[in-house]
Amino acid sequence: MAHADPITVAIERQIDPTRTIEATSWMQAGVDLAAGFDGFLGSGWVRAGVESELWYMLYRFTDISTLEAWEESPQRNWWLDSGRAFAKEVRTERRTGIEGWFDAPLGLALADPATGPIQQIIPPAPPRWKQAISIWLGFFPMNLLFSWLFGFIPGFETFPLPLRVLISTLVLTPIMAYWVLPWVTRMLRPWLQR
Template identity: 60%
Template sequence: MPVDAAQRYRCATPVRFDGGMGSEPITVSIRREVDPDRIAEATVWVQTGVNLANRYPGFLGSGWVRAGEDSDVWHMLYRFADESSLEAWERSPERTWWLEMGKGFVRAERARRRTGIEGWFDDPATGSVPAVTDDTGSTPVALPPAPPRWKQAVSIWLGFFPVNLAFALLMAFVPGWEAVPLALRVLITTLVLTPIMTYWVLPWVTRMLRGWLVPAA
């Protein structure tokens, strides 16, 4: 069932970013099946989890969306600055207690972690999920869309070109480098530059270009 615009993430607090150059934010995507007769309880449960996670260092934001108005499938997303901060939350007694709370109405779940290139252009927001009642005045607000593909391509190029150029100039001083077969030179170049781009350059570039990639509303 397609997601209606009014079913999108509910946001109440500003987007926050963290981590210096060299950190690798981790986005965790979870699909949960919720008892349709206990939606109000599940909604409060989700907000409780957000409040608990928000106390942990490295928490960058979270959000959730239902697959449809009558769907019992919920997609949840949260993000931490790095592996260690995520593990601190996932191993915490608070999270264990929170998961136990939801066992009566969360019937199944499937989680997926995203790092590196999949998470470069993520823009997580801290979601506020108030209880659903007849007098609730909450208004769902859509998150900013992902940057257009051409902006993503420009961002990658802006990181790749200077790094590749610097490596080529540096290797020109290595005796015998030009005599190395082309295929082997390309292999060495990609082996060296791929982790540099993934773990340092592109996360830094996307942070520097955040205002252009995701303009303020």
């Protein structure tokens, strides 16, 4: 079975400020519903501030199929319908692929049913230039090693350039995605989050 990276969804909602008690219960109900689905890794919500109408909800699933099972479920549709009178979705963002490698570990804010939301700032993905440097630091040595090793294969240099690039990308992409980039981002995490 192929390994799949977790997917984090961030949703920004505008909440009617006269209905914050209902909204608080409604947000917690959404967390509780999602928790009953296979592949659920965690969820949480925070308010932008005491007076703010903007509330943020995050949830994470193990892969796209478990995420879609939640997002297309009758339970979620019922829950969304029940909040339409006071909650308006402003923006949704999914973090997968490259940006997902740069997520902070345990970077989700959790809502405790007894005390309400934990006011934790969720660190954004590092700037693109830091992401680009991190990817390059993994890609350059891997590409160099690949080129050196495949230089020992007799006649490899006579293959047409598109075929050589196809072979190198087929070999290097899974190595980068599953081993090199997770390791590089772990090693560089303090710099990436600074």
